[in-house]
Amino acid sequence: MLSAWEESSVARVLPPARPRKLAKVPFVELADGRLQGVVSSGSDIGRVYVSSVAAGDFAFTCSTNNNRPCGGAHGGFCKHIEALIGEAVLQYGAERVARYLRVELANGRSEAWDITRTMGASRPPQGDKTAAAPVFSRFLRHLAYLELVPTTTPLPEMQWFPPTRAVA
Amino acid sequence: MVPADEGGGLMRADLLVEPVAGLDEVLAVVDAFDRTLVGGLLRPHPTQAGALAELAAAVAGTPLAGRVAEAAEKAAAGTASEDHLVALAAARTALLGAAHDALVTRADEATGRDRGEEAQAVPAGQGEQAANLQAAARTWLADVARAGWQGIDHDLIADSAPVVFAMLPDPTLRRLATLLDGFSAELAASCPGATLERFPLRRWADLWARALLLTRPRVDAGPAVGTATGRLLPLGVDVQEHATAAQAQVHAVFEPADGSPPRLVRASVSVSKPDTVVGVGVWQLLRPHLSLLAAAGEGRAMDLTDMPITAEGDLIWDDAHARTGRPADAFATARVALPTAVAAPTTPLDRHPTRIAIPVFLEGYAAAEDGATALVLAGHHIPVDVDRIPTAGPLTPEAVATSTACIGLLRWDAGAFRIQPLAVETTVKKKTVALHAGAWAGGTTDKLGVKAEKAATEAVAVLRERAGKLLRK
Ligand SMILES: [Zn+2]
Numbered sequence: 001m002l003s004a005w006e007e008s009s010v011a012r013v014l015p016p017a018r019p020r021k022l023a024k025v026p027f028v029e030l031a032d033g034r035l036q037g038v039v040s041s042g043s044d045i046g047r048v049y050v051s052s053v054a055a056g057d058f059a060f061t062c063s064t065n066n067n068r069p070c071g072g073a074h075g076g077f078c079k080h081i082e083a084l085i086g087e088a089v090l091q092y093g094a095e096r097v098a099r100y101l102r103v104e105l106a107n108g109r110s111e112a113w114d115i116t117r118t119m120g121a122s123r124p125p126q127g128d129k130t131a132a133a134p135v136f137s138r139f140l141r142h143l144a145y146l147e148l149v150p151t152t153t154p155l156p157e158m159q160w161f162p163p164t165r166a167v168a
Numbered sequence: 169m170v171p172a173d174e175g176g177g178l179m180r181a182d183l184l185v186e187p188v189a190g191l192d193e194v195l196a197v198v199d200a201f202d203r204t205l206v207g208g209l210l211r212p213h214p215t216q217a218g219a220l221a222e223l224a225a226a227v228a229g230t231p232l233a234g235r236v237a238e239a240a241e242k243a244a245a246g247t248a249s250e251d252h253l254v255a256l257a258a259a260r261t262a263l264l265g266a267a268h269d270a271l272v273t274r275a276d277e278a279t280g281r282d283r284g285e286e287a288q289a290v291p292a293g294q295g296e297q298a299a300n301l302q303a304a305a306r307t308w309l310a311d312v313a314r315a316g317w318q319g320i321d322h323d324l325i326a327d328s329a330p331v332v333f334a335m336l337p338d339p340t341l342r343r344l345a346t347l348l349d350g351f352s353a354e355l356a357a358s359c360p361g362a363t364l365e366r367f368p369l370r371r372w373a374d375l376w377a378r379a380l381l382l383t384r385p386r387v388d389a390g391p392a393v394g395t396a397t398g399r400l401l402p403l404g405v406d407v408q409e410h411a412t413a414a415q416a417q418v419h420a421v422f423e424p425a426d427g428s429p430p431r432l433v434r435a436s437v438s439v440s441k442p443d444t445v446v447g448v449g450v451w452q453l454l455r456p457h458l459s460l461l462a463a464a465g466e467g468r469a470m471d472l473t474d475m476p477i478t479a480e481g482d483l484i485w486d487d488a489h490a491r492t493g494r495p496a497d498a499f500a501t502a503r504v505a506l507p508t509a510v511a512a513p514t515t516p517l518d519r520h521p522t523r524i525a526i527p528v529f530l531e532g533y534a535a536a537e538d539g540a541t542a543l544v545l546a547g548h549h550i551p552v553d554v555d556r557i558p559t560a561g562p563l564t565p566e567a568v569a570t571s572t573a574c575i576g577l578l579r580w581d582a583g584a585f586r587i588q589p590l591a592v593e594t595t596v597k598k599k600t601v602a603l604h605a606g607a608w609a610g611g612t613t614d615k616l617g618v619k620a621e622k623a624a625t626e627a628v629a630v631l632r633e634r635a636g637k638l639l640r641k
Contacts, residue, residue: 008582011368143635152485154436157347158408
């Protein structure tokens with residue numbers, strides 16, 4: 001016998017993102033085995049940093065969208081990566097972020113600070129710098145969702161995607 | 169018709185809980201096939217071969233028989249081509265189509281509703297570019313089926329992204345693109361599959377099979393077959409969403425100006441969205457494209473002139489064909505106009521139990537002892553899908569539990585009919601008030617709502633500002 005969840009066509013698999021302010025970190029995602037995203041520069045409005053932390057070994061990268069390495073990301077997490085983790089926890093909930101990155105938290109504590117500190121304490125290596133370009137292009141595609149023309153032709157497949165009151 | 173003292177409005181609740189003949193047998197075949205997708209079809213196990221043979225046997229008396237028998241044999245040997253997988257998806261879809269038909273017949277008996285003649289599919293034209301993208305999607309879906317849910321990894325799932333993004337701007341591919349986008353996001357979040365303890369078996373097999381069938385040249389529900397002129401009386405708003413898409417559907421009774429019988433119709437609007445746009449932010453994106461959302465929120469009718477409509481009862485909304493009309497209370501519509509409205513049939517390929525969403529009006533019920541999870545109608549427990557009530561609105565599970573009347577959608581999932589509340593009447597300080605799930609769709613003056621609207625406006629403004637800088641460089 002299948003459980004009700006297994007035999008439900010509308011079983012909820014992904015909780016929706018939680019609303020957050022987007023000015024500092026306009027884009028965060030758990031994808032391709034990494035926590036990755038785009039962080040606004042504090043000083044230059046035209047510049048953004050592309051930052052990522054890999055699941056498992058926590059290998060990290062941070063560079064500008066023009067591929068200049070971040071001055072702060074030597075030997076440890078820079079402030080952009082810390083901001084990225086903080087906003088990811090707001091958007092997805094600490095538990096989902098910790099699970100995705102495979103962070104084993106002591107005492108079951110799971111807040112952004114605990115996740116950041118636990119990963120930092122493992123002396124993570126520098127990650128593969130080629131990751132920045134695909135993350136940035138994913139950010140552009142993410143923005144492009146707002147440019148697509150809405151339609152009043154029905155999408156019957158959306159019946160498989162009911163809302164949920166559950167939060168991340 | 170049930171005497172009023174038994175409760176339930178005009179609903180025969182007993183028919184909703186009584187087993188539907190043959191349904192369990194059909195679903196057992198579907199479930200067995202769905203399990204074959206866990207391990208994948210690359211190196212099938214003998215139990216998978218058995219399930220595939222069962223699937224073929226279940227459609228033996230249909231025009232699909234020959235193709236499915238061959239496909240089942242090849243799949244059992246681990247040598248299924250893309251076309252073979254399409255045949256298996258078609259067989260599964262046919263079985264669930266039969267389940268849909270049996271369930272709709274039962275629901276119509278329970279609600280005493282008439283249903284119109286069968287809708288015929290009209291082929292839609294498509295360009296070469298679309299065909300290439302469909303072929304790419306088909307290849308990806310075949311790879312996923314071979315890997316199985318246990319075999320999915322980040323690289324495999326990431327392969328769908330370029331295909332989806334190329335498809336999204338093409339209106340003829342919007343259905344497939346939106347489906348694949350939602351499906352692949354779930355798969356991506358579940359990678360690697362080898363670490364999963366359980367799988368949403370029916371759901372993922374549904375999404376896989378539907379996507380696979382949509383990769384073939386076929387109909388979009390789009391082509392309008394007629395026009396509607398008359399009065400539109402909104403009943404309620406249903407909203408659906410995944411991380412990067414949302415759709416609102418207004419269910420309504422349409423009274424044709426020519427005096428022909430009233431009909432149950434829907435008007436839809438859908439948008440793509442960044443995953444950070446949620447709650448009232450979704451209403452904000454949808455609102456400008458369907459004036460009906462505001463009319464429904466204000467409790468008004470709309471007057472339609474030559475509005476395109478499909479055989480399935482979907483209005484293809486265009487504000488140029490609609491004018492806001494006189495006040496029309498949804499509960500008055502539900503009490504007076506809904507009982508005689510004729511429902512439209514569903515296009516053959518779209519028949520599936522998940523498509524069932526029949527407007528119903530209920531009163532004279534009690535909430536189950538454990539709160540709002542079920543309503544007791546004439547002694548029968550009908551589950552209530554409170555999880556579907558959008559958070560961006562005044563309707564809450566608590567309000568449903570204390571309500572005296574309910575406009576809802578009758579749905580079927582996981583073996584049972586259930587009620588999705590769209591609006592309830594409840595008593596506050598000895599006065600009857602109506603709470604609508606879609607009350608904020610057109611805008612709100614609610615204090616919490618206004619605050620959420622402001623935050624959502626800011627979030628979208630930040631993204632649009634970024635998009636303006638980065639996308640048009
Ligand atoms: Zn940095």
